[in-house]
Amino acid sequence: MSNLINSLLSVTILLAVILIPACTNTGQDIASNNQVPDDFSKLCASCHGDDLKGNIAQSLLDGSWQFGSRRNDIFRSIKFGHPHHGMPSWGSVLADAEIDTLVNYLQREEERLGISKPPIPTQLETQDYLVDVEILAEGLETPWSVVFTSAGNGYVTEKEGRLRIIENNTLLPDTIAGIPQVRSNGQGGLLDVAIDPEFASNAWIYLAFSHPIAKRDGEDLAPAMTSIVRGHIRDKAWQDEQVLFEAPHDSYRTAGQHFGSRIVFDKKGYLYFSIGDRGASDHAQDITKPNGKVHRIYPDGRIPASNPFVDQQDAIKSIYSYGHRNPQGLAVHPETDEVWNTEHGPLGGDELNLVQLGLNYGWPVISYGINYNGEIITDIFRKEGMEQPILYWKPSIAACGLDFYSGDLFPKWKNQLLVGALKMEELQLLDIEKDRVMYQQTILKNAGRVRDVTTGPDGAIYVVLNNPGVILRLSPKLPI
Known part of the structure; x- marks a missing residue:
């Protein structure tokens, strides 16, 4: 039939x-x-x-x-x-x-006809759970990331350059004063926010953002590059700032795309962050350039001696892996301590990668996508010395925020991977065994562009949406 x-x-x-x-x-x-x-x-x-x-x-x-x-x-x-x-x-x-x-x-x-997108659902039916959906915060302007310091308390970034406060499960009107200046045009702005694994004792908070420098002759925009800082928040003000990563200024670009960036920590005490290729795809293969890379440093900014290119002249010493296009998802497996990323492909070819020391992930030499105008970027899908993605999405979903579920409210989802999608406006759940995706399901669809996802201290799943600018809280109602 x-x-x-x-x-x-x-x-x-x-x-x-x-x-x-x-x-x-x-x-x-x-x-x-x-x-x-x-x-x-x-x-x-x-x-x-x-x-x-x-x-x-x-x-x-x-x-x-x-x-x-x-x-x-x-x-x-x-x-x-x-x-x-x-x-x-x-x-x-x-x-x-x-x-x-x-x-x-x-x-x-x-x-x-007055057609509008469906309202945000109050309940979801998944393969394993009936899920209640609550709005934790709304009225945000392009929220990018959320982090919790304790149950019901935390911070959320807004792309335009505001760090907002969540207190007792309520979004306050206040913003944190004194955070770094950002260049927010295009895809740049205030991006990720993270807390130190030892936050309870040291209170360090980390920010990723597009850092501008002075305009160059003949350029209309201030060049910018992704930068990483940490600081303390006291009396709703950013204090004690330390710059952990600032790229050589000759690598800064006026382009408005592909800044990355996410910040995660592993159990060995390393901090990882990602930078997109900044619209210069060939830079992803050049280890003297910071863009198109996943980087590894210590939380105080020092470079690990075991980083793969520390002994190579002119190389950026913080590089951990290279050949990335625009990794906007980064997560560490709770048990294996492995680093995973999602990155935007061009038209087709979004990737899920297991990120490993010194490896080349191929962009732009190999790709499963084509250019946005339909032109072929490369006709090579595989090449010796370049890693294959664990999974690629075609058509693109615009893979963004990423987190391994680590709470207790959804025991059947323990250590499974939550993947946000901007274009497809969905939240996917991937069951991963070793380096294979065993199955995947969509647990949220058409509520908005999923920018970030994280497991809260209470075990709920928190989803950051753009259009509308809200944060959702997902919790189980009862097993199906």
Whole structure:
């Protein structure tokens, strides 16, 4: 039966391609007269329905976009398709202007009919638990990371450069005064916040942020690079700051993308942090550059003598691994003490990696993704001396925050990996044995862009969302 359906679909698509006329409407025309574009009727309606409410494919009017709801996400879905999910690519048939017309039509119909994304659920049904969902904090502006110092108390970063306070499970209006200046354009800003493993005795708090320096001649923006500092908070003020990592200033770039960055600690006393390639993909393979790397230092900023490139002239001594594109997820396994990361691929090819000392993770020489404009970055998927990902996502999910569940409220999920996704707006749970993903399930979908996830001191799972800017608390209701 499935073969018959696939055959009929293939014939429908083939006839649509053969019969397609030149598109004469523009996005502005559609916006003014609300006509259904010929291209939608001939290419899309057979799967998504003449009324956009779904047929053999999902509805386009339920506020839930399977592959991302932003304009660029919809455009790329039409142009490049999602073949593994039955969505053909139309980039060889439609010009970009024609695809724009379709996107304009879809978004106008959403607006005309008052379609909005579903509300944040109050309960989730997973394979193992019925989960209660509570809003811990709301009204945040692009929250990036949350950390708890004790049950119900902690801090959350906002990308624009604010460090907010959570006290007794309540987000306070106050911000911490005196934190470092950040450059918040593009993907930069105030990024991760973490606490020292010995926080109870030393009270050190760590920040990752895009650190700007003075503008150079001929440049419109201040160059920036990811930097790591630590300090104390007293009387709602940042004090006793120590700079743990600041890259050579000649490596700072005006580009607005790929800063990373996460901060984690292992049981041996090391601190790890990540920096994306900063839009210079070739730098990921260059150990004299800080970008495109996972770094390892001591919590006070000293360089471990066992780091792989400490004896190489001109190398950045803190480098632990290289060949990374934009790692925005970093976690340490509670039992094995292994370091894992997730990193954004380009169009396709997001990766989950087991990060090990001195190894090369391949970017941009090997990749399972293509460029955003459809051009091939590399036709090499494997190469000797370069590591394969444990898992890659195609299409991209925009993998972000990462944490191994370490609490007691969800015993069946102990040591399983929580993976946040920005584009797909979901939280995945991966069961990992050694270096293999045994199964994965989605436990939260379409509540917002999942920026960060962490296990709280109370054993609940806390999820940081963008659009809307909220923090969710997930706790089990009862076993299913």
